[in-house]
Amino acid sequence: MLSPDQLSQDVLIDSFKKIFPLSSQEREALISHFLERSIKRRGFILQQGDICKHFTFIVSGCFKMYAIDQAGKEHNMQFAAEGEWIADLASFYSEKPSGVHIEAMEPAVILQIKHDDLLDLYIGYHRFDRHFRIIVETKYIELQNRVLQNISVTAEQRYLNFLDQFPELANRLPNTQIASYLGITPEFLSKIRKVLVHRP
Amino acid sequence: MLSPDQLSQDVLIDSFKKIFPLSSQEREALISHFLERSIKRRGFILQQGDICKHFTFIVSGCFKMYAIDQAGKEHNMQFAAEGEWIADLASFYSEKPSGVHIEAMEPAVILQIKHDDLLDLYIGYHRFDRHFRIIVETKYIELQNRVLQNISVTAEQRYLNFLDQFPELANRLPNTQIASYLGITPEFLSKIRKVLVHRP
DNA sequence: CCATAACCTTAAACTAGTTTAAGAGCGTTT
DNA sequence: AAACGCTCTTAAACTAGTTTAAGGTTATGG
Numbered sequence: 001m002l003s004p005d006q007l008s009q010d011v012l013i014d015s016f017k018k019i020f021p022l023s024s025q026e027r028e029a030l031i032s033h034f035l036e037r038s039i040k041r042r043g044f045i046l047q048q049g050d051i052c053k054h055f056t057f058i059v060s061g062c063f064k065m066y067a068i069d070q071a072g073k074e075h076n077m078q079f080a081a082e083g084e085w086i087a088d089l090a091s092f093y094s095e096k097p098s099g100v101h102i103e104a105m106e107p108a109v110i111l112q113i114k115h116d117d118l119l120d121l122y123i124g125y126h127r128f129d130r131h132f133r134i135i136v137e138t139k140y141i142e143l144q145n146r147v148l149q150n151i152s153v154t155a156e157q158r159y160l161n162f163l164d165q166f167p168e169l170a171n172r173l174p175n176t177q178i179a180s181y182l183g184i185t186p187e188f189l190s191k192i193r194k195v196l197v198h199r200p
Numbered sequence: 201m202l203s204p205d206q207l208s209q210d211v212l213i214d215s216f217k218k219i220f221p222l223s224s225q226e227r228e229a230l231i232s233h234f235l236e237r238s239i240k241r242r243g244f245i246l247q248q249g250d251i252c253k254h255f256t257f258i259v260s261g262c263f264k265m266y267a268i269d270q271a272g273k274e275h276n277m278q279f280a281a282e283g284e285w286i287a288d289l290a291s292f293y294s295e296k297p298s299g300v301h302i303e304a305m306e307p308a309v310i311l312q313i314k315h316d317d318l319l320d321l322y323i324g325y326h327r328f329d330r331h332f333r334i335i336v337e338t339k340y341i342e343l344q345n346r347v348l349q350n351i352s353v354t355a356e357q358r359y360l361n362f363l364d365q366f367p368e369l370a371n372r373l374p375n376t377q378i379a380s381y382l383g384i385t386p387e388f389l390s391k392i393r394k395v396l397v398h399r400p
Numbered sequence: 401c402c403a404t405a406a407c408c409t410t411a412a413a414c415t416a417g418t419t420t421a422a423g424a425g426c427g428t429t430t
Numbered sequence: 431a432a433a434c435g436c437t438c439t440t441a442a443a444c445t446a447g448t449t450t451a452a453g454g455t456t457a458t459g460g
Contacts, residue, residue, distance in 0.1 A: 067348050067352070069352050069353075073352075075348060075351050075352040076351075077344065077347055077348055077351075089337060089340055089341065089344075090340075090341040090344060093334075093337045094341075129329070133333070134293075136336065136337075136340065137289060137290075137293050137336075139340070140289055140290075140336065140339070140340050140343065141289070141290040141294075143340065143343040143344060143347060144277065144289075144290060144343060146347050147277055147343060147346050147347055147350065148267050148275060148277055150347065150350035150351065150383060151275050151276075151277075151350065151380075151381070151382070151383030152267070152269050152273075152275040152383070153269075154416075154417095155416075155417070156416095174436085174437060174438090175437075175438070176436085176437065176438085180351075181351070182351070183350060183351030183352070184417070184418090185417075185418060185419080186437085186438075186439095187417090187418075187419080187420095187438095187439080187440085187441095188416085188417055188418070189438095190438065190439055190440080191417085191439090191440090193438095193439095194439080194440090241458095354446075354447095355446075355447070356446095374406080374407060374408090375407075375408070376406085376407065376408085384447070384448090385447075385448060385449080386407080386408075386409095387408090387409080387410085387411095387447090387448075387449080387450095388446085388447055388448070389408095390408060390409050390410080391409090391410090391447085393408095393409095394409080394410090401460105402459105402460095403458105403459095403460090404457100404458090404459090404460105405456105405457085405458085405459095406455105406456085406457075406458090407454105407455075407456070407457085408453105408454085408455075408456095409452100409453090409454085409455100410451105410452085410453090411450105411451090411452095412449100412450090412451095413448100413449085413450085414447105414448075414449070414450095415446100415447085415448070415449090416445100416446080416447075416448085417444105417445085417446075417447090418443100418444075418445070418446085419442100419443085419444070419445090420441105420442090420443085420444095421440105421441090421442095422439100422440090422441095423438105423439090423440090424437105424438085424439085424440105425436105425437085425438080425439105426435105426436085426437080426438105427434100427435095427436090427437105428433100428434080428435085428436100429432105429433085429434075429435095430431100430432085430433080430434095
């Protein structure tokens, strides 16, 4: 764990600037509240049973959040790559043990802020409050769309929508992981992909 | 549209008191920002294409939020009954047209706050900010659980979980509506219910 | 109070998705 | 070079869920 280096800082600050410009004082406050970490491929930033203590900004790399069922099978709930945020909000806000894992799928660099430091930032700088509200709202809207898709469209259509919504991830992730996200078996995804090439 | 009557006020204030006690000043501020409405069965408080301008607290009655697909079929995304909050947050926050309908399934009484009045309330009374954050977080956590279930368990298990999580709704709502929420046909829900009575 | 729309169930034929098994390809470790 | 783990694909047999159609029941609105 280190103080963020210049490059990581820039990625974080750029992401904030998309929503509103920052004063130099706000930049300082923001950076001083975050810590940088490097994570190896297959490293965890959260394990089932632990409390999610950090809100994580991804500088580089890609993570998956997944739950493990009674049969020991993994179910991917979410992917997040550079420029995105990831946390188990259920555990983070309630400060209760998480039911999910968050694991790096590639070597990664991240910036993390602790729960209390985030509240601290809110108090000193009211605009960050709004910023994090927008982050959570965005995630909420994504989830709502996903629920709708899961109850209303076929696996084939869900796969096409995934390709449409996350074109970069589609090339970057193994199909087994995408199948898990879509809620289908890798074999069935393979079947879908086969019919799609013969009928584009 | 009326100022809230005494009974409705009490229901709203009780729901806030579960999270933190209110000063008489805060009570005043809260009540003065809400308007009361009565809604008939099958009445809409939001229609696809309109901007969701209100955050709604349900005093009595029950609502469904649903989307309509290309084939004209309804898909229930959410139910909410007395003591709960409902809004299309995607539209409410972005102030863009909504993709969903919110419709009363029973005659209902509601209290509504407008987007701008909510922000106004936040500014004057910082604690409400936190309160509404908790409401949204709770909804987020529910959605996350729902996504997990949709990708990991069978329709039968989803139905059992629904009965477990919303026992009152199960008696109150038609099975067609529950089937739509679970993402299955009413016929298949009927089949599930049949096997469940023969194998409890 | 009557008409009609909405609801629930059953069943047979169908389609979407799973399971099991096997083999081929590829990159890493020993 | 052999051994290993991981990914992708294929296929056959199976199970979960849909569709279509029909009949009986219950609400509810006029």
